[in-house]
């Protein structure tokens with residue numbers, strides 16, 4: 081492989097990585113807290129469509145990527161969140177109250 085092709089492949093890989101990062105930062109979803117289970121590090125949210133997971137609106141339990149997320153919200157709070165499929169578990173990567 082010559083240097084020119086290597087550089088082009090590297091540029092394409094970087095562009096793909098930037099696109100993935102941009103998509104994940106834009107995919108925040110609205111929800112409402114129904115239950116907080118700090119012991120199990122889980123939270124129940126009533127949520128709108130989660131576009132990046134192609135999931136329709138529903139009420140369901142999520143794992144959290146950081147237990148500290150659960151200290152910032154309480155039942156009844158309106159929230160915005162980013163969820164991803166982590167090894168088959170739908171996991172909250174970001175969670176912020178809407179006030």
Ligand SMILES: [Cu+2]
Nearest residue numbers: 135138139140
């Ligand atoms: Cu769901």
